[in-house]
Structures are given as structure tokens and as C-alpha cells.
Amino acid sequence: xxxxxxxxxxxxxxxxxxxxxxxxxxxxxxxxxxxxxxxxxxxxxxxxxxxxxxxxxxxxxxxxxxxxxxxxxxxxxxxxxxxxxxxxxxxxxxxxxxxxxxxxxxxxxxxxxxxxxxxxxxxxxxxxxxxxxxxxxxxxxxxxxxxxxxxxxxxxxxxxxxxxxxxxxxxxxxxxxxxxxxxxxxxxxxxxxxxxxxxxxxxxxxxxxxxxxxxxxxxxxxxxxxxxxxxxxxxxxxxxxxxxxxxxxxxxxxxxxxxxxxxxxxxxxxxxxxxxxxxxxxxxxxxxxxxxxxxxxxxxxxxxxxxxxxxxxxxxxxxxxxxxxxxxxxxxxxxxxxxxxxxxxxxxxxxxxxxxxxxxxxxxxxxxxxxxxxxxxxxxxxxxxxxxxxxxx
Amino acid sequence: xxxxxxxxxxxxxxxxxxxxxxxxxxxxxxxxxxxxxxxxxxxxxxxxxxxxxxxxxxxxxxxxxxxxxxxxxxxxxxxxxxxxxxxxxxxxxxxxxxxxxxxxxxxxxxxxxxxxxxxxxxxxxxxxxxxxxxxxxxxxxxxxxxxxxxxxxxxxxxxxxxxxxxxxxxxxxxxxxxxxxxxxxxxxxxxxxxxxxxxxxxxxxxxxxxxxxxxxxxxxxxxxxxxxxxxxxxxxxxxxxxxxxxxxxxxxxxxxxxxxxxxxxxxxxxxxxxxxxxxxxxxxxxxxxxxxxxxxxxxxxxxxxxxxxxxxxxxxxxxxxxxxxxxxxxxxxxxxxxxxxxxxxxxxxxxxxxxxxxxxxxxxxxxxxxxxxxxxxxxxxxxxxxxxxxxxx
Numbered sequence: 001x002x003x004x005x006x007x008x009x010x011x012x013x014x015x016x017x018x019x020x021x022x023x024x025x026x027x028x029x030x031x032x033x034x035x036x037x038x039x040x041x042x043x044x045x046x047x048x049x050x051x052x053x054x055x056x057x058x059x060x061x062x063x064x065x066x067x068x069x070x071x072x073x074x075x076x077x078x079x080x081x082x083x084x085x086x087x088x089x090x091x092x093x094x095x096x097x098x099x100x101x102x103x104x105x106x107x108x109x110x111x112x113x114x115x116x117x118x119x120x121x122x123x124x125x126x127x128x129x130x131x132x133x134x135x136x137x138x139x140x141x142x143x144x145x146x147x148x149x150x151x152x153x154x155x156x157x158x159x160x161x162x163x164x165x166x167x168x169x170x171x172x173x174x175x176x177x178x179x180x181x182x183x184x185x186x187x188x189x190x191x192x193x194x195x196x197x198x199x200x201x202x203x204x205x206x207x208x209x210x211x212x213x214x215x216x217x218x219x220x221x222x223x224x225x226x227x228x229x230x231x232x233x234x235x236x237x238x239x240x241x242x243x244x245x246x247x248x249x250x251x252x253x254x255x256x257x258x259x260x261x262x263x264x265x266x267x268x269x270x271x272x273x274x275x276x277x278x279x280x281x282x283x284x285x286x287x288x289x290x291x292x293x294x295x296x297x298x299x300x301x302x303x304x305x306x307x308x309x310x311x312x313x314x315x316x317x318x319x320x321x322x323x324x325x326x327x328x329x330x331x332x333x334x335x336x337x338x339x340x341x342x343x344x345x346x347x348x349x350x351x352x353x354x355x356x357x358x359x360x361x362x363x364x365x366x367x368x369x370x371x372x373x374x375x376x377x378x379x380x381x382x383x384x385x386x387x388x389x390x391x392x393x
Numbered sequence: 394x395x396x397x398x399x400x401x402x403x404x405x406x407x408x409x410x411x412x413x414x415x416x417x418x419x420x421x422x423x424x425x426x427x428x429x430x431x432x433x434x435x436x437x438x439x440x441x442x443x444x445x446x447x448x449x450x451x452x453x454x455x456x457x458x459x460x461x462x463x464x465x466x467x468x469x470x471x472x473x474x475x476x477x478x479x480x481x482x483x484x485x486x487x488x489x490x491x492x493x494x495x496x497x498x499x500x501x502x503x504x505x506x507x508x509x510x511x512x513x514x515x516x517x518x519x520x521x522x523x524x525x526x527x528x529x530x531x532x533x534x535x536x537x538x539x540x541x542x543x544x545x546x547x548x549x550x551x552x553x554x555x556x557x558x559x560x561x562x563x564x565x566x567x568x569x570x571x572x573x574x575x576x577x578x579x580x581x582x583x584x585x586x587x588x589x590x591x592x593x594x595x596x597x598x599x600x601x602x603x604x605x606x607x608x609x610x611x612x613x614x615x616x617x618x619x620x621x622x623x624x625x626x627x628x629x630x631x632x633x634x635x636x637x638x639x640x641x642x643x644x645x646x647x648x649x650x651x652x653x654x655x656x657x658x659x660x661x662x663x664x665x666x667x668x669x670x671x672x673x674x675x676x677x678x679x680x681x682x683x684x685x686x687x688x689x690x691x692x693x694x695x696x697x698x699x700x701x702x703x704x705x706x707x708x709x710x711x712x713x714x715x716x717x718x719x720x721x722x723x724x725x726x727x728x729x730x731x732x733x734x735x736x737x738x739x740x741x742x743x744x745x746x747x748x749x750x751x752x753x754x755x756x757x758x759x760x761x762x763x764x765x766x767x768x769x770x771x772x773x774x775x776x777x778x779x780x781x782x783x784x785x786x
Contacts, residue, residue, distance in 0.1 A: 003625075003649040006565055006599060008508035011655060020658055044455035053446045062437035065638035100493065104662035111504075115401035133661050172399055206399060232396075245458035247666040256396040262404060265413055268526050269497035273640040275668060 010116055014136045023128055023357035028346060032384035035351035037182065037327050038375040040302070043295060044245050045282065052281040064277035067270060072277035079283050080252055087214070088227035089236060091254045097263050098252050098276065102212050102239040105253040106133050108263040109173075109208055109235060114138045119171035123151050125330075125358030125365055127182045127210065130175055142171055143360050148321060150188025151176055153195040160203045173206050178225055180213035180326025183358045183370035187324060193225055200233035211238045215292055217325035218300035232256055240279065242327065242374075243295060248275050299327070299374060302381060306373040309382045313389030327374040330355075333392065338369040344391050350384040403509055407529045416521055416750035421739060425777035428744035430575065430720050431768040433695070436688060437638050438675065445674040457670035460663060465670035472676050473645055480607070481620035482629060484647045490656050491645050493665060495605050495632040498646040499526050501656040502566075502601055502628060507531045512564035516544050518723075518751030518758055520575045520603065523568055535564055536753050541714060543581025544569055546588040553596045566599050571618055573606035573719025576751045576763035580717060586618055593626035604631045608685055610718035611693035625649055633672065635720065635767075636688060641668050692720070692767060695774060699766040702775045706782030720767040723748075726785065731762040737784050743777040 007015070024035055056064055056072065064070035077098060084091060099105040106129075114120065114137035122131065124143040134141070144156045156174075163170055174196070178188035188196070200207050209225045226236035239251035249272065253263060306329060307322055320331045333341070338354040345352065355368025373381060400408070417428055449457055449465065457463035470491060477484060492498040499522075507513065507530035515524065517536040527534070537549045549567075556563055567589070571581035581589070593600050602618045619629035632644035642665065646656060699722060700715055713724045726734070731747040738745065748761025766774060 003599070003652045004655075006506055006652075007655065008506070008511065010508060011505055015655060015658065038459050041455045041459075044458045046450050046455050046458060049458065050447060050450045054443060057439050057443045062434045062439050062638075065437045065439060065442065065640040066431050066434075067634075067639045069640065100662035100665065107661035112404055113399055113401070115403060118401065129661075136659055136661075206396070245455075245667075246460045246663075247458040247462065247670075249662065249665045249667075259396045259399075261412075262397075262400065262408060265408065266529055268500035268522075268529075269493035269642065269662065270639075272493065272642045272665065272668065274638075274642075275665065277640075 010137075013116065013139060017132075017135045020132045023353060024351070025346065027351050028349070030349065031346060032350045032380045032387070033375050034371045034373075034381070034384050035353045036375045037372050038246065039242060040298060040374055040377070043298060045286070048286065049245065049248070049278065049282055052278050052285065056277055056281045060277070064274050066273065068273060070273055070277040072280035073271060073273055076250075076276045076280035076283070079280065083288070084236075084254060088223055089254060092257075094257045095260050096252055096254045097260050097267065098250070098271070099267065100249040100269065100272065101241055101246065101251040102210060102237050103129055103133070103251070104249075104267075105237040105251050106130050106175075106208070106210070108267055109237075109253065110134055110137045111266050112259070112262045113173055113206065116140075117169070118173070119169055121156065121171045121174040121205070122360060123176055123181070124360065125183055125355065125368070126175065127177060128357045130210065131360060134175070140169075141360050146181065146184055146186055148186055150178055150181065150186050150192055151196060153192045153199065156196070157199055160199065164203070170203055171205050173208055174200070175208045175210065176225075177210045177212070179211060179222060180216060180323060182213065182326070183328050183353070183355070184330040185321055185323025185326055185328045187222060190222065193222070193228065197225065197229060197233065205233070207234045209234050209236045211236060212242055213326035214238065215243055216295060216299060216327070218296055218303070219324065221325060226254065235259065243292065244279070244282070248279055250275065250279050296325075299325075302373040302378060303329070305378045306371065306381050306385065309385035313386045315389070315392050318392065327372050329371045329373065331369050331371060332367050333369065334367060336392070337366050339366065341369070341391065345388060348387045348391060350387045352388075403530075406509065406532065410525075410528045413525045416746060417744070418739065420744050421742070423742065424739060425743045425773045425780070426768050427764045427766075427774070427777050428746045429768045430765050431639065432635060433691060433767055433770070436691060438679070441679065442638065442641070442671065442675055445671050445678065449670055449674045453670070457667050459666065461666060463666055463670035465673035466664060466666055469643075469669045469673035469676070472673065476681070477629075477647060481616055482647060485650075487650045488653050489645055489647045490653050490660065491643070491664070491669065492660065493642040493662065494634055494639065494644040495603060495630050496522055496526070496644070497642075497660075498630040498644050499523050499568075499601070499603070501660055502630075502646065503527055503530045504659050505652070505655045506566055506599065509533075510562070511566070512562055514549065514564045514567040514598070515753060516569055516574070517753065518576055518748065518761070519568065520570060521750045523603065524753060527568070533562075534753050539574065539577055539579060541579055543571055543574065543579050543585055544589060546585045546592065549589070550592055553592065557596070563596055564598050566601055567593065568601045568603065569618075570603045570605070572604060572615060573609060573716060575606065575719070576721050576746070576748070577723040578714055578716025578719055578721045580615060583615065586615070586621065590618065590622060590626065598626070600627045602627050602629045604629060605635055606719035607631065608636055609688060609692060609720070611689055611696070612717065614718060619647065628652065636685065637672070637675070641672055643668065643672050689718075692718075695766040695771060696722070698771045699764065699774050699778065702778035706779045708782070708785050711785065720765050722764045722766065724762050724764060725760050726762065727760060729785070730759050732759065734762070734784065738781060741780045741784060743780045745781075
């Protein structure tokens with residue numbers, strides 16, 4: 001039986017793209033992982049999560065191991081609502097859906113909003129996993145470059161004006177990571193935030209705000225777009241993957257009620273009650289603000305170590321942007337194809353992500369690469385940059 | 394901003410259906426739950442799962458709390474492959490995808506195989522959650538009745554013949570629960586199993602075999618369709634929700650490689666590494682065959698208690714089918730609208746699921762209801778049936 005003859009046209013179109021998750025080869029053992037956007041191992045609250053599981057099961061027995069058993073599931077949602085309110089996002093329970101990490105949220109949004117005729121605006125560069133998700137639903141993109149102040153909204157306006165003038169289809173969705181952007185580390189300026197909201201209203205598109213790193217400002221974080229979103233075009237997604245533990249798969253999407261209803265309609269994996277209830281217990285026993293302080297200081301420190309090492313060990317033709325939060329530093333190495341460099345780097349014991357994977361058109365970004373200071377420890381960060389420096393001499 | 398104006402046509406069509414999960418009102422406290430298809434609380438291995446978490450985190454520390462950290466994720470997959478092989482389903486790692494329960498598997502399959510022009514064959518009655526999933530993607534169904542020997546394949550053949558004769562579109566997918574069917578408890582006979590496989594080849598459709606209850610035969614279970622599927626039209630799904638704990642959300646889909654590749658392409662919630670690694674540890678420390686024996690004996694016993702209570706307390710015009718495994722008994726109460734009966738039953742302290750929810754056309758099934766013997770304890774089962782009997786006197 002020829003199974004792929006059963007796939008509808010839209011699926012066949014999606015399957016013509018590059019396979020998902022192919023951006024990194026397997027890493028050799030003991031490789032210094034400057035590629036991984038993972039939390040620092042020491043910051044994962046392993047003991048606390050273990051205690052949360054033990055407490056939960058002692059208190060509720062089999063309840064959280066059933067489908068919808070634990071009252072803690074509702075409590076987790078309350079806690080996330082409170083957390084959002086502290087960042088000036090005021091939504092009701094009907095405007096919030098818990099998801100299996102931010103990725104499932106992006107996927108649900110794509111499913112509910114996109115068909116193969118929909119145009120999506122993406123930042124260039126942007127989070128590769130989001131690009132892959134969107135490409136499952138549409139092949140129509142408008143790519144707008146990022147600079148040190150985030151998305152270039154004047155360019156976006158020019159493109160929209162031009163499309164309207166020519167009678168071309170207008171986009172339905174903009175995907176942006178306005179705060180501590182992946183991969184560039186940049187943050188959208190206050191003026192551009194207002195500008196993009198104005199454009200959304202004027203040109204009638206929704207904004208998908210990916211706020212995965214929003215709480216991880218070294219000093220302070222700007223308010224999310226959703227907090228200044230009077231006309232309601234913003235769909236806000238976040239997760240505990242960067243601040244607690246990605247393996248717990250706790251994320252959410254907040255937005256207009258009709259939209260959240262539609263997402264919940266298509267979310268058919270049922271509630272992962274065990275992990276949600278465990279996370280509720282963990283949050284209940286944790287001073288989250290203290291935790292954030294620790295995270296911010298640690299990552300700030302590690303970022304400083306990375307930048308100092310780069311200043312010391314990398315040749316002059318290498319340049320970068322110094323982030324004010326998040327996990328990443330975006331680097332340009334003039335005249336070097338970073339995909340080729342990666343092979344040599346892996347042999348020498350250090351990894352990074354070649355820049356091209358963050359671009360819609362992978363002919364771009366060849367001279368760029370993304371370094372993560374979140375996962376490797378400080379000694380390894382210095383060692384890794386020294387290796388990289390040697391390769392570039 | 395009017396958010397639903399952004400929904401594509403296919404989404405608007407889906408949202409015209411009845412909202413999902415509306416088949417049961419909230420149950421009053423202390424209600425005897427003969428509605429819930431949950432495992433018996435005493436059979437949920439709470440202590441063992443707690444120990445598995447503790448062992449896992451002591452052995453691997455933060456590893457299973459990262460994205461793909463734990464080697465146990467691969468181990469879980471190996472264990473499921475072995476489990477399938479014991480039931481004569483021989484597939485490779487590339488032909489198996491782990492999912493967040495069987496529901497996510499059904500949803501992925503629907504996404505990859507259906508568009509709004511696709512016809513799906515469903516059993517009548519069938520699992521309501523599956524109906525809801527399919528209705529998100531297509532409104533075109535062919536409904537074939539079930540009798541005590543399962544799907545009436547002769548009727549299916551007649552419909553297919555007729556459609557081909559008239560030049561009408563042929564279905565692309567059949568959804569079946571051949572073993573210990575939900576809600577009827579019936580099992581498809583050996584002849585019909587062969588017949589439906591022959592029809593799939595002759596009329597070129599895929600068979601989605603939902604085997605959620607397949608291991609829970611009171612005496613023995615027939616081989617799954619996938620085990621006798623020489624021409625490969627069967628996609629097999631299963632889960633540990635009925636045999637270990639639904640809150641862990643561990644399920645899978647096994648089928649042709651190209652098909653599993655496509656499903657993995659659309660599975661964008663990333664691996665829930667914590668629960669998968671925990672389950673791998675649990676299975677490693679558990680004698681699964683012994684566990685199954687305990688489950689089979691316990692549910693057999695509880696089913697007997699339910700049937701005896703029905704014989705004793707229900708009036709003569711009530712009839713039912715005695716299942717040989719699974720969780721459910723399907724009951725017909727001549728001349729009674731079970732949706733109306735439910736309100737009275739809930740007030741009196743017992744719940745069931747009205748039959749109509751298992752039918753595509755909810756004008757059917759009014760005289761039927763589904764009782765579950767899995768969740769309530771034996772005393773409560775008797776008490777619940779006595780209450781029901783009183784209501785019917």
C-alpha cells in the first residue's frame with residue numbers, strides 16, 4: 001500500500017519542505033554545548049520538583065494520575081493568571097489556555113489561523129521551530145529584518161503599504177519575539193512596539209508575541225506587547241521552560257476569548273494532569289520572584305563571561321550584539337561560512353547553531369551564528385570560545 | 394478586533410459543530426461515577442510511579458527535566474516496541490511514534506490524512522472523543538453499525554460497492570475499536586477482521602485501529618488487526634492510560650514509515666521527557682504481565698458484579714451486552730430517553746453516559762447508555778445500579 005498517496009494536498013506541500021529538526025548534527029560526547037538553548041543544569045530545581053511529586057502524590061494519591069483528577073490543575077492556571085497580571089496582562093480564565101510548552105501554543109495558533117492562502121509576517125532571523133511550524137500550514141511569508149532595536153517596523157509598514165497599493169493579499173499574522181529575541185538577543189524599542197500595534201490595527205492582522213524569555217532581563221524587562229494592546233490584536237505565549245524546566249512542558253497562550261476557545265477545540269492531547277499538578281505544587285512552595293532574581297543574576301554573569309571571552313579570544317573581524325537578557329548572543333564572522341565552521345568546531349569540541357537555520361531563505365545568514373550562554377558552565381564557555389578563536393586564527 | 398473573522402473557512406466549519414467535551418454535566422460530589430472510563434483508583438500504581446520519579450531524578454539529576462535529555466526516552470520506545478512484538482505487531486523504531494495518549498495519536502492521524510473533502514468511516518456507535526477530533530477536519534462521514542460481533546462488514550461492503558457504482562467519493566480512513574469496543578464492549582469476530590482488511594485493500598482505504606483496551610481481555614484477547622495486516626493498511630494506536638495511568642499521557646501510533654514520518658512532522662509539542670523517562674523507569678521495575686493479570690482479574694470481577702446487580706435490580710425491559718474485556722457495558726432501556734434519565738440519576742447520586750453522545754447523529758442512541766465498571770468500587774457499583782433500578786420502577 002502506497003501510504004503517501006493518502007496525504008491531502010496541503011500535507012504533501014508541507015512535506016516538500018526540509019525535514020524538521022535537522023539544524024544540528026548529533027553532538028559528540030563532551031562537546032561544549034554553546035548551541036543548546038537549555039537552562040543551566042544547576043538552575044533546574046530537580047530536588048524541589050522531586051519533592052513536589054512526593055508531596056502531591058502523598059496528598060492526592062491517584063488523583064493527579066487520572067484524566068482531570070487534581071484540583072491542582074485549576075490552581076496552576078490561577079497561578080499563571082496571577083503571573084501574567086504582575087506583568088500587566090489582565091486576562092480571564094477563558095482567555096488563557098495551558099499548553100504543552102510554547103511550541104504547542106504556536107502550533108495551535110497556526111492551525112486555527114492559517115491555511116495555505118494565508119500570509120504570515122516573520123522576523124528575519126527568527127526562532128527556527130516557529131518557522132517549521134508555520135511551514136506546515138502555509139508557504140506564504142513576508143520576512144522583515146531585525147536590527148538592534150528589534151523588528152524594523154518602518155520596513156514592515158512600507159511592505160504593507162505597497163501590498164495594499166498593488167491589491168495584493170495582506171498578512172493575517174505577525175510572529176515576533178519582541179523581548180530578548182531568539183536568536184539575536186535584541187529587544188524591540190518602545191516606539192516600535194507602539195508602531196507595530198498601530199500597524200496591526202490599520203492593516204488588520206494579529207500579532208503572535210512569543211515571550212519565552214521576557215522574564216529573563218538582566219536588569220529590567222520591558223512590558224509585553226499584550227500589556228499595551230488596547231485594541232486586542234496580540235496573542236501572547238509564554239512558558240516555564242526557560243525559568244523552571246523544559247521537560248515539564250508547561251506553556252500557555254493568552255488572547256481573545258473566541259480565539260482561546262478555538263485553540264482549546266483543537267487541543268486534543270488532553271490535559272497532562274500529572275505534570276500540571278506537580279508544577280502547581282512547585283510554584284506554591286517556591287518564591288518565584290527570588291528564583292527569577294537568581295536566574296537573572298546567573299545568566300547575566302554567564303553572558304558577561306561569554307562576552308569577555310569573545311573580546312579576548314575572537315579575531316577583530318568578528319562582531320556581535322550584547323543582549324540585555326535571555327539566553328543568546330548573535331555573532332557575525334565576516335567572510336566565514338558558519339555551516340562549514342561547525343564541522344571543524346564539533347571536531348574541536350564546541351557547538352553553536354549556524355545562522356542560516358534562523359532564516360526563511362537559508363541562503364541568508366551564512367556569516368552568522370548563535371551562541372547560547374545558558375547551558376554550558378562558565379569554565380566551559382571560556383574554553384569553548386578559546387577553541388572557536390583558534391579555529392578562526 | 395473581531396478575532397473570529399481571522400479564522401479560515403475550515404476552522405469556521407469545525408466551530409459550527411457542538412462544542413467538544415459537552416457530553417457530561419459536572420458531577421455532584423459523592424456521585425457514584427459509572428460514567429467515567431477511568432482506571433480503578435486502587436490499580437493506579439501511585440507508589441511505584443512516585444518511586445520511579447525519585448529513582449529517575451536521583452540517577453539522572455536534571456537530565457529528564459531538559460528537552461531531550463534522558464536516555465530513558467529511547468528506552469521507553471524500545472519497551473513499547475517489545476510490547477507490540479509480544480502481540481505479534483512487528484514494527485521498527487521508524488514505524489512508531491510516541492504520543493501524548495491515544496487522543497493525540499488520533500488527532501495527528503486526522504491532521505495528516507483528512508481534509509474537508511475526505512470521507513471517514515466510523516462505527517455506530519463509537520468513541521465520542523474520536524468523533525470530535527474527526528469533525529475538526531471533515532464533515533463527511535459514513536456510519537456503519539456495530540452488532541455483537543463488531544463492525545458489520547457486510548453492510549460496509551454494500552455501502553462501498555454502492556458508492557463505487559454511483560461514482561461517489563470513496564472513504565480514505567476507517568476508524569475502528571475492534572477489541573472491547575467503547576462504548577459497546579463488543580469484539581470484532583475473526584471473519585470480520587479478515588473481511589475488513591480485504592475491503593481496505595480492495596477499496597483502498599486505511600484502517601485506524603484503536604487498541605486502547607486490547608490488553609484487557611478477561612480471558613484472552615484476539616490478535617490486533619495490525620498483527621494480521623499483510624498489505625499494511627492498518628495504523629495501530631495504543632496507550633498506557635488504561636493499564637497504568639492516564640495522567641501520564643503515554644500513547645503511541647504504529648504504522649508505515651512514511652506515515653509515521655508525516656505524523657512526527659506535525660507533532661510539535663516536543664517530547665514530554667519527564668513523564669516518558671518516568672514511565673520507562675516504572676516499566677523497568679514492573680512485571681507488566683503480572684500487572685495485566687491483576688487488571689484483568691479485577692475488571693472481570695467488577696464486570697461480574699455489575700452484571701449481577703443489573704440482573705437483580707433492573708427491570709425486564711432493560712437489556713445489555715456482556716463484554717469479554719475492557720471497561721464498559723452498553724445498555725438499552727426500551728422507551729426511555731437516557732438524556733432525561735441522567736438528570737434524575739445525578740440527583741439520586743449515580744452517573745452514566747447517555748448513548749446519543751456516541752453517535753454521529755445524536756438523534757440516535759436515545760434508548761442507550763454506557764456504564765463503566767472500571768472506576769467505581771464494587772459496593773458503589775451495586776449501590777449505583779440499585780439507584781438506577783429504583784428510578785426505572
